[in-house]
Amino acid sequence: MTLFYLKLLVTPLLMWAISLASRRWGGLLGGLLSGLPITSALVMTFLCLEQGSAFALGAVPGALGGLAAVQATYTFYLFATRKLGIAAAVSLAILFYGLAAYAFTHWGGLYLSIGVALLLIGVLIRASGREPRPDTLARPKHRYWEIPLRMVSATALLMLTTSLASWLGPATSGMLAPIPVIAWPLVVFAHVQGGRAGMAAMVRGNAIGAVGVIAFYLAMAALLERLGVALTISLAMGLAVALTLALASILRRFRAG
Template identity: 90%
Template sequence: MTLFYLKLIVTPLLMWAISLASRRWGGLLGGLLSGLPVTSALVMTFLCLEQGTAFALGAVPGALGGLAAVQATYTFYLFATRRLGIATAVLLAILFYGLAAYAFTHWGSLYLSIGVALLLIGVLIRASGREPRPDTLARPRHRYWEIPLRMVSPTALLMLTTRLASWLGPATSGMLAPIPVIAWPLVVFAHMQHGRAGMAAMVRGNAIGAVGVIAFYLVMAGLLDAWGVAIAISLAMVCAVGLTVGLAGVLRRG
């Protein structure tokens, strides 16, 4: 019961904080924060506590396959919206994610998923950098239901994934862990409110954060058996945050 309340409280609070940060400091920071392995860390923590560490380790290849599918989906959306409307592009991107995630987790491999994810991260950083810069002086209209909707969606996915984990199995549970339920609403809302410039900034932040997500899974998988759940996931998060901040700084100077 304690784990249930932790899921119910922690996830929406994180979504609320990231949404406010995005409003206050812009899409790039919002993308960086939502691109960090927040949902992934929560899913993996609860999988360890409820299903055991062996189950969580078995979910890592699926999670990295899901991450590669996420980057493929952002790439699809970034280029599709040059010709299609937002609603059409969102529906096609969700369908594309399902197909890509299934392909990576059932027919791919751990190294293939990492390689494709890194390649697509490079494509996204380069392509988003060529988009116009967002107008920081513009004051978009914020609807009252936006943040509550963003808070509910990742909480619902976390509840569903961990609840059905024993039935779904480690591969599918891992595939669901990196679904961008925090980032995806932010990207779409940024597109509607700030146009392509705001959307591109959010996607760029997510792509940079995805490098940290890869580090998170690799460090967690390497330390989990030897160090235990709390230390392994904490160190993995520290590595993810450090790598993301470092890469963001290098790209900013460049």
């Protein structure tokens, strides 16, 4: 019961904080924050506590397959919205995610998933860099129901994923762990409010953060059995944050030059 209330508390608070940061400092920072393995860390933590470390380790290959599918979905959405409206592109992107995630987790393999994810991260960073930059002086209108809706959707998906874990099994649970439950609503809302420039900045931030997500899962696989849940999660998150900040800094200098 304690874990149940913890899920209800932590997830919406994270979504609320990231949404406010995105409003205050722009889509790129919002993308970076939402691209970090926040939802993944929550899912993996609860899988460890509720299903055991062996179950969580079995979920890692599926999680990396799911991450590759996430990057494929962002790529699909970025290019599809050049021809399609937002509603149609979102519907097709959700369907595309399901197909890609199933393919990667059942037929891809660990190394293929990592390789495809890194390739698509490069494509997203390059393609989003060619989009117009957001107008920092423009202030998009924010509706009062946006952040509550994001908080509810993020919490509901986390509850569903962890509650059904024993029935879904480690592979499928892992596949669902990196679903961008925080990032995806941010991307769509940024597109609606800020146009392609706002959406591209959010996607770019998420792609940069995905490098940290890969590091997070690899650290989980290497350290969990030796160091335990709390220390492994802490070290894996620290590694993910460090890599994300370093890559963001390098790309910012490269883009400015």
